[in-house]
Amino acid sequence: MVDVATLAVNSVIISALYALVAIGFTLIFGVGGVLNLSHGATITLGAFAAYYASGGIVEAGVGGAVLAAIVVPALFSAVVYKGLIERIQDQPIMVMILTLVVAIAVEQVFLVAEGTQPKSIPSLLDGTVALGGSKFQTNLLVVFALSWVIIAALFYTINNTETGKAILATSMTTKGAALVGIESDRVNLYTWVVAGALAGVAGLFLGSFQTANFAMGRGPLMLSFAIVVIGGIGSVKGSLVGAYVIGTAEVLTGAVSTRLTGLVPLLLLILVLLVKPEGLFGRELAE
Amino acid sequence: MVNDGKQSAGEATQRKDSGSGRRGETIVRRRPLLKAAGAGTGLAMSAGCLDSFAGSGGGGREELDGPLKIGVLAPEPTNNPIGASIANGARLAAQQLTENGGVDGNDVEVVVKDTKEDPGTGKQKYQEFILDDEVHATTGIFTSEVLLNILDDIADQEKVHLTTGAATPEASARVNEDYEAYKYHFRTGPINAYHLGTNLVDFGEEMFGEMGWEQIAVLVEDYEWTRPVSQALDDQLGDTGVEVVMRERYASGTENFTPIYDEVESSGADAVLTAMAHTGTPAIVQWARQQRGFEFGGIHVPMQLPSYSAATEGACQFGITQNSATPTSEVTEKTVPFANAYQSEFGSYPVYTGYITFDAVKQYAEAVSSAGYVSSDEVVTALEDSSYRGTAGTIEYYGPDHEYAHDVKYGQDTVWPLFQQWQDGSQEVIYPERLATADYASPPWI
Numbered sequence: 001m002v003d004v005a006t007l008a009v010n011s012v013i014i015s016a017l018y019a020l021v022a023i024g025f026t027l028i029f030g031v032g033g034v035l036n037l038s039h040g041a042t043i044t045l046g047a048f049a050a051y052y053a054s055g056g057i058v059e060a061g062v063g064g065a066v067l068a069a070i071v072v073p074a075l076f077s078a079v080v081y082k083g084l085i086e087r088i089q090d091q092p093i094m095v096m097i098l099t100l101v102v103a104i105a106v107e108q109v110f111l112v113a114e115g116t117q118p119k120s121i122p123s124l125l126d127g128t129v130a131l132g133g134s135k136f137q138t139n140l141l142v143v144f145a146l147s148w149v150i151i152a153a154l155f156y157t158i159n160n161t162e163t164g165k166a167i168l169a170t171s172m173t174t175k176g177a178a179l180v181g182i183e184s185d186r187v188n189l190y191t192w193v194v195a196g197a198l199a200g201v202a203g204l205f206l207g208s209f210q211t212a213n214f215a216m217g218r219g220p221l222m223l224s225f226a227i228v229v230i231g232g233i234g235s236v237k238g239s240l241v242g243a244y245v246i247g248t249a250e251v252l253t254g255a256v257s258t259r260l261t262g263l264v265p266l267l268l269l270i271l272v273l274l275v276k277p278e279g280l281f282g283r284e285l286a287e
Numbered sequence: 288m289v290n291d292g293k294q295s296a297g298e299a300t301q302r303k304d305s306g307s308g309r310r311g312e313t314i315v316r317r318r319p320l321l322k323a324a325g326a327g328t329g330l331a332m333s334a335g336c337l338d339s340f341a342g343s344g345g346g347g348r349e350e351l352d353g354p355l356k357i358g359v360l361a362p363e364p365t366n367n368p369i370g371a372s373i374a375n376g377a378r379l380a381a382q383q384l385t386e387n388g389g390v391d392g393n394d395v396e397v398v399v400k401d402t403k404e405d406p407g408t409g410k411q412k413y414q415e416f417i418l419d420d421e422v423h424a425t426t427g428i429f430t431s432e433v434l435l436n437i438l439d440d441i442a443d444q445e446k447v448h449l450t451t452g453a454a455t456p457e458a459s460a461r462v463n464e465d466y467e468a469y470k471y472h473f474r475t476g477p478i479n480a481y482h483l484g485t486n487l488v489d490f491g492e493e494m495f496g497e498m499g500w501e502q503i504a505v506l507v508e509d510y511e512w513t514r515p516v517s518q519a520l521d522d523q524l525g526d527t528g529v530e531v532v533m534r535e536r537y538a539s540g541t542e543n544f545t546p547i548y549d550e551v552e553s554s555g556a557d558a559v560l561t562a563m564a565h566t567g568t569p570a571i572v573q574w575a576r577q578q579r580g581f582e583f584g585g586i587h588v589p590m591q592l593p594s595y596s597a598a599t600e601g602a603c604q605f606g607i608t609q610n611s612a613t614p615t616s617e618v619t620e621k622t623v624p625f626a627n628a629y630q631s632e633f634g635s636y637p638v639y640t641g642y643i644t645f646d647a648v649k650q651y652a653e654a655v656s657s658a659g660y661v662s663s664d665e666v667v668t669a670l671e672d673s674s675y676r677g678t679a680g681t682i683e684y685y686g687p688d689h690e691y692a693h694d695v696k697y698g699q700d701t702v703w704p705l706f707q708q709w710q711d712g713s714q715e716v717i718y719p720e721r722l723a724t725a726d727y728a729s730p731p732w733i
Contacts, residue, residue: 003553006549010545010546010549014543014545055600111363111366112365112366113366114366115363115365115366115367115368116362116363116366116367116404117367117368117568117589117598118568118569118572119598120568120572120598120599120600120602122600123576126576127578128577128578135577135578135580137576137577137578139576209543209573210542210543210569210572210573211542211568211569211572216542219542251546254543254545254546255546255549255550258535258537258538258541258546258547259509259537259538261538261543261546262538
């Protein structure tokens, strides 16, 4: 039987990773009301950008991989918003179709370019660390720490900077924000760029932990749905809590049977939709 | 036998009445399938192709008059090393055959199609071979699920098919159960999935003691091909004297091995004995990166790739896998020359499916030549009588009455896989002794 300390550490590490995955998704939905089905593909893009920068095309080292995993998906996200979504963001069905097409197109590009064999991405830090009698991969602890640094920075930005407050205001009421002079399209662009960068980092972390492959974004996209609904659609804080609920449930279930881990988020999603459809922090969504 | 539309319908009735439920179901399904294929090619063209097939199936004796055409079914042949090896192994065989006078003076041609490892796509591509390309035989297929989905079509079309990747013994069981219908299927390699498991046990009996593997966790990915492997291990692993402390068939598509490895470590296992193809890379990368306290080996298909050390940044070091051949191992006198010719032609070394497909195309050509006819029934008989010295061993097939009818024979004198360990970026053979280039080495962190 796996010991409790190992389960606890695994839970908080994987949950921090899931939080990164889901926060970008919820930002775009909360602010722009856009259900971005290409979010998983952006994660894949981040992982492959890191792969290409760390030996796949150029040898830019771990630093280069991190930079590529942030910049490339952020730019991609900006292009998707400005090029495709901006003009149709009030048509939810069209948005879903287009973002789904983008997701499939990105998958196909990597399938053609790289095939089905998973790619290894370098660890941010090699080796293992002994904690409480158990051994953990240093890379995962770095992922955990960096996830929290990024999340804290995001919270600080949203609550304490002018741009952050504009994002928050737009997420609460687009009309109200417009009345006080906030340009919603620019705010939307910011959120797409931030969400792209977060997804890219998540892709890098996920890839360095598990390997990267063309379809690696599908699982995280499904998880994002579950996490965002559990936390309350549009709530960044809710996504954080939702990620920990899902991450912990997954690790605990995995200790019983690894076959059930994929099912747990979906069961929780159904349960929350039946019992508390607005999610844990759903009231933050004003419109 | 003229395979036109009327006769197909007649056959359907006749075969359904014969009492073979599985066959009957398939024949009923043929109509929509052919319709779908026809939609892409045009009905007139389809009809023409079907007509042009007259006499080239199982019935009647047709002499080869024109190029010998072989259809090759490979997964992602442009970018998956396993699929590329199938495609290029066939191409190289055809090229060499043609350069050496062909088959009775006729060139050998191969047409490659992508199965995408998807049963539906595989079925569609097989139909295209039959309707559009008018091939004489087919080969390839890596995924057991794909093979099982076209097995009835192979029987319907009465075209010889030589499998060169998929390992499920369900195919040979069908040949055994309904020989007349399914006799067109042969598995040139690898040895079937039950024998793959038996070979793991044979390796263990010889090597586990020397390697210090006393307690073992069996980790098997949950795909069709691993069921017989699991069965063989359940049946025979106890005979090796090791204690099996954990058995797990983990879910297909597993990417996070942390909980599984936590459990393995808790079980106190010295090593994991694996059967992995689709999920192998995340498994080996996480094992190495996390420096888990157990050793790692068994069947691990990606680890068979000659370029795998570079692809995983060395994560595969100290991992062991069963393999058909490596580029430098002289399984037969033909192995190294083939690997070098392949490297020279395509710029990389083949994986096991390359050796096997090369052998399959050459053996098929030899069978057509020795039969004197290209019609399937004659070729089936020739293949059954064949003992072909290939690159992966001596290829002989079990007879119709054997439970693994038309599977390649497993044995020291026929096909006997080797075991390699990745050491310092090289595929070093550690078993069998006659091919060994190094002793087993434990990972330094254990």
